Amino acid sequence: MTWFVARKxxxxxxxxxxxxxxxxxxxxxxxxxxxxxLLQGRSPTPEMVAAVSEQYGLxxxxxxxxxxxxxxxxxxxxxxxxxxxxDVAHLIGARVPTTLGLILMSGTMICVFGLAVGIAGxxxxxxxxxxxxxxxxxxxxxxxxFVAAIILISVFSVRLGWFPTSGAGEGLADRIxxxxxxxxxxxxxxxxxxxxxxxxxxxxxxxxxxxxxALSRGMTTRSVxxxxxxxxxxxxxxxxxxxxxxxxxxxSAVVETAFSLNGMGSLLVQSxxxxxxxxxxxxxxxxxxxxxxxxxxxxxxxxxxxxxxxxGPGAR
Amino acid sequence: MSVxxxxxxxxxxxxxxxxxxxxVACSGTAKSDxxxxxxxxxxxxxxxxxxxxxxxxxxxxxxxxxxAEPLSLAYPYAFDYPPNTVxxxxxxxxxxxxxxxxxxxxxxxxxxxPDPRTWVYTIRDGVTFHSGGTLTAxxxxxxLNLHLDPQVGSYWAxxxxxxxxxxxxxxxxxxVHLTKPDSMFNxxxxxxxxxxESAAFLEQAGADYGNPSTGVDCTGPFEFDSWTSGQSITLxxxxxxxDADLAAKAGEVTFVFQSDPNTRVNAWQDGExxxxxxxxxxxxxxxxxxxxxxxxxxLNTTVVSQIxxxxxxxxxxxxxxxxxxxxxxxxxxxxxxEAGVAExxxxxxxxxxxxxxxxxxxxxxxxxxxxxxxxxxxAKQLAADAGVDGQQIVIATSPIxxxxxxxxxxxxxxxxxxxxxxxxxxxxxxQYTALFSSPAARKGIDMFMTAWYTSLAxxxxxxxxxxxxxxxxxxxxxDPDFDAQTDQAxxxxxxxxxxxxxxxxxxxxxxxxxxxxxxYAPPTTLWLGDRITGVAPSIYYMYYPWAATIGxxx
Numbered sequence: 102m103t104w105f106v107a108r109k110x111x112x113x114x115x116x117x118x119x120x121x122x123x124x125x126x127x128x129x130x131x132x133x134x135x136x137x138x139l140l141q142g143r144s145p146t147p148e149m150v151a152a153v154s155e156q157y158g159l160x161x162x163x164x165x166x167x168x169x170x171x172x173x174x175x176x177x178x179x180x181x182x183x184x185x186x187x188d189v190a191h192l193i194g195a196r197v198p199t200t201l202g203l204i205l206m207s208g209t210m211i212c213v214f215g216l217a218v219g220i221a222g223x224x225x226x227x228x229x230x231x232x233x234x235x236x237x238x239x240x241x242x243x244x245x246x247f248v249a250a251i252i253l254i255s256v257f258s259v260r261l262g263w264f265p266t267s268g269a270g271e272g273l274a275d276r277i278x279x280x281x282x283x284x285x286x287x288x289x290x291x292x293x294x295x296x297x298x299x300x301x302x303x304x305x306x307x308x309x310x311x312x313x314x315a316l317s318r319g320m321t322t323r324s325v326x327x328x329x330x331x332x333x334x335x336x337x338x339x340x341x342x343x344x345x346x347x348x349x350x351x352x353s354a355v356v357e358t359a360f361s362l363n364g365m366g367s368l369l370v371q372s373x374x375x376x377x378x379x380x381x382x383x384x385x386x387x388x389x390x391x392x393x394x395x396x397x398x399x400x401x402x403x404x405x406x407x408x409x410x411x412x413g414p415g416a417r
Numbered sequence: 418m419s420v421x422x423x424x425x426x427x428x429x430x431x432x433x434x435x436x437x438x439x440x441v442a443c444s445g446t447a448k449s450d451x452x453x454x455x456x457x458x459x460x461x462x463x464x465x466x467x468x469x470x471x472x473x474x475x476x477x478x479x480x481x482x483x484x485a486e487p488l489s490l491a492y493p494y495a496f497d498y499p500p501n502t503v504x505x506x507x508x509x510x511x512x513x514x515x516x517x518x519x520x521x522x523x524x525x526x527x528x529x530x531p532d533p534r535t536w537v538y539t540i541r542d543g544v545t546f547h548s549g550g551t552l553t554a555x556x557x558x559x560x561l562n563l564h565l566d567p568q569v570g571s572y573w574a575x576x577x578x579x580x581x582x583x584x585x586x587x588x589x590x591x592x593v594h595l596t597k598p599d600s601m602f603n604x605x606x607x608x609x610x611x612x613x614e615s616a617a618f619l620e621q622a623g624a625d626y627g628n629p630s631t632g633v634d635c636t637g638p639f640e641f642d643s644w645t646s647g648q649s650i651t652l653x654x655x656x657x658x659x660d661a662d663l664a665a666k667a668g669e670v671t672f673v674f675q676s677d678p679n680t681r682v683n684a685w686q687d688g689e690x691x692x693x694x695x696x697x698x699x700x701x702x703x704x705x706x707x708x709x710x711x712x713x714x715x716l717n718t719t720v721v722s723q724i725x726x727x728x729x730x731x732x733x734x735x736x737x738x739x740x741x742x743x744x745x746x747x748x749x750x751x752x753x754x755e756a757g758v759a760e761x762x763x764x765x766x767x768x769x770x771x772x773x774x775x776x777x778x779x780x781x782x783x784x785x786x787x788x789x790x791x792x793x794x795x796a797k798q799l800a801a802d803a804g805v806d807g808q809q810i811v812i813a814t815s816p817i818x819x820x821x822x823x824x825x826x827x828x829x830x831x832x833x834x835x836x837x838x839x840x841x842x843x844x845x846x847x848q849y850t851a852l853f854s855s856p857a858a859r860k861g862i863d864m865f866m867t868a869w870y871t872s873l874a875x876x877x878x879x880x881x882x883x884x885x886x887x888x889x890x891x892x893x894x895x896d897p898d899f900d901a902q903t904d905q906a907x908x909x910x911x912x913x914x915x916x917x918x919x920x921x922x923x924x925x926x927x928x929x930x931x932x933x934x935x936x937y938a939p940p941t942t943l944w945l946g947d948r949i950t951g952v953a954p955s956i957y958y959m960y961y962p963w964a965a966t967i968g969x970x971x
Binding site for chain 2: 134137138139140146148149151152153156184185186187188191192195196199251254255258259262265266267268269358359360361362363364367368371374375
């Protein structure tokens with residue numbers, strides 16, 4: 102187990118290092134010059150150009166710039182945002198609660214509704230109810246989150262007035278209230294996805310011999326489904342859920358904008374466009390970190406769900 | 418010599434996929450109107466208001482929407498709508514820019530101009546900073562000198578290009594020496610370049626000055642309270658404000674950042690947000706008919722135009738530019754892009770920019786300008802005579818507003834009508850912003866749209882930009898006669914009849930030569946929900962403490 106965790110950690114650090122280098126390199130070669138942004142092109146004098154370039158180390162060679170950044174990160178200094186002239190940690194710190202809240206809420210919705218719909222579909226396979234769910238999930242999967250956001254706002258906020266149209270709220274209850282519609286907009290596609298995986302994975306298990314044997318031995322359908330079908334079907338479901346975390350982070354940028362939420366996704370998009378390298382790096386690292394952590398948790402949870410898979414050398 | 422001027426690209430910061438797709442989906446092209454009534458009548462009627470009803474009393478707090486988060490509240494970087502809209506209520510300048518765009522004393526109680534190269538400012542007594550200190554000449558010297566510090570990289574540095582020194586000449590007196598007469602300098606002291614901050618706070622904040630965690634410490638009717646990155650900025654009333662007439666009627670103002678135009682409109686209609694500048698044109702009808710609240714149109718200095726960015730291509734020929742403008746259905750653009758709420762303009766500055774002149778005098782100046790009425794046949798002939806025969810041009814656009822798309826389509830249509838081979842290049846809003854600052858970004862682009870406003874009621878703020886070699890003279894257009902007229906207008910003192918004549922001459926040359934193609938002049942737009950009132954619908958909100966006059970609606 103120690104070996105397993107150590108390996109995961111080394112893998113994570115290497116992934117983060119490679120990612121940060123790739124992101125740095127791609128922003129470096131992208132067209133445009135951060136100086137244009139910093140001076141806003143307002144006929145700057147040569148002295149201004151020189152002074153500002155020096156402040157932000159823009160004249161240093163590529164590798165030197167990267168090295169400076171890396172050394173800073175090792176000292177927990179994530180650098181300074183070009184656009185806000187502010188420490189990156191402060192800017193991101195202000196946005197973590199919103200993004201975290203949004204992801205947690207939609208993650209919960211996805212797991213609960215995705216599983217419920219998928220199980221219901223598998224148990225009624227082939228019948229009208231199942232077909233209706235299939236059609237519905239196909240439609241939901243096809244609705245991009247920004248369209249969902251617009252529809253939800255116009256119906257539930259503007260027409261019915263049940264939810265606020267924008268903002269992240271203050272305090273726990275208010276935050277949940279504010280983030281409810283955004284979380285729904287973000288989850289719909291993923292709910293459809295998870296329910297489909299759940300349904301097909303359950304169906305596979307239902308057809309297996311051990312299920313038939315259990316049923317023929319007189320065990321209740323309820324307990325067979327819970328102990329033999331669902332438990333065995335959880336493997337692929339868990340895997341896809343782990344992968345969804347990354348998808349959620351990416352899709353949240355769009356939802357955040359539609360609902361005017363101060364999340365990390367919208368900050369990332371804005372920073373990429375402005376070549377605000379320090380912010381892009383910090384967010385990308387956070388996302389990679391979250392992704393690796395979630396998938397490690399999934400890997401660790403696997404043996405408990407399915408004892409056939411044991412953690413350790415040679416395991417997943 | 419370099420004159421630097423305010424340029425603006427509206428909404429450039431709202432980089433939103435949502436918006437982009439919606440806008441493309443909702444906006445027709447200007448060509449959808451087959452009759453295309455010739456220039457002059459822009460379609461639907463709209464009413465310009467000078468004020469809104471007086472408030473009946475004070476109000477605890479109100480919220481206001483901004484289309485983008487300010488990147489900084491530091492006044493050297495306050496050169497765009499979002500920061501200026503907030504900062505105008507917190508920080509004040511030596512002079513004040515009023516609702517009618519006139520200039521009056523501000524933190525300087527008196528201004529003296531003993532000779533054309535010297536400006537002496539008498540600092541007002543009894544003004545205090547939000548943190549408690551008293552305003553003195555030292556604060557003024559430190560604040561103005563910040564623009565000269567290359568480390569700071571002030572966006573307004575060019576205003577100070579003719580400044581030799583800024584000195585304290587008494588406890589409450591500051592003298593600015595210029596290297597040559599500059600009629601613009603003192604006017605600029607009414608807007609952002611004349612902002613005064615506490616010297617002690619500047620020193621203490623250093624590089625963090627004006628950022629979300631540090632804020633500012635000025636003298637205005639509101640003080641900086643908090644800034645939640647990505648979400649909102651809150652100001653609270655400053656009780657010891659020096660000007661009793663402008664004491665804030667609201668205890669607190671919260672600015673929320675809403676980059677998506679639909680989010681903004683929804684929040685207004687829902688009453689979650691009380692008001693905002695910059696009403697999206699596709700919501701004019703919805704807001705004016707269904708409330709709850711009022712939509713106002715008011716004084717503006719903005720003219721929307723197409724910048725000719727490349728005079729080496731086919732657009733280098735003035736006749737081709739004329740033909741292109743003549744073939745552009747400007748009435749159709751106003752109808753489709755601005756819901757009919759704008760006036761077709763034959764000049765690059767709006768009529769309200771001519772401060773100090775009567776309406777009749779301004780009309781006389783404008784009557785001299787060529788009108789370029791919509792006439793495709795005449796345009797075709799003119800272009801054919803100029804040798805247009807399938808040459809390529811590229812028009813850059815970005816999903817920044819309904820109008821941007823309409824303008825690009827209409828101009829492309831006009832180009833094709835006169836025989837050019839037109840390509841539209843769509844870029845992201847931030848890349849679009851880069852067109853205004855980076856020659857590299859403009860490579861291969863022949864034309865792009867701008868909504869250019871002036872920060873002063875002075876046409877020279879626009880025409881100075883078009884002098885030979887100016888940074889924002891994007892197409893490197895050059896006309897010796899124009900340069901001579903504008904040089905004179907910069908040297909002549911304000912109010913001198915010769916200066917007005919020189920500016921009118923410069924305007925006539927620009928309208929004849931069309932370095933940029935003027936399209937239309939939109940009004941300032943203002944939404945007030947049903948809880949608040951008391952602000953003038955005017956572009957003055959960029960530099961005047963407009964939020965202070967907002968109170969409860971009876």
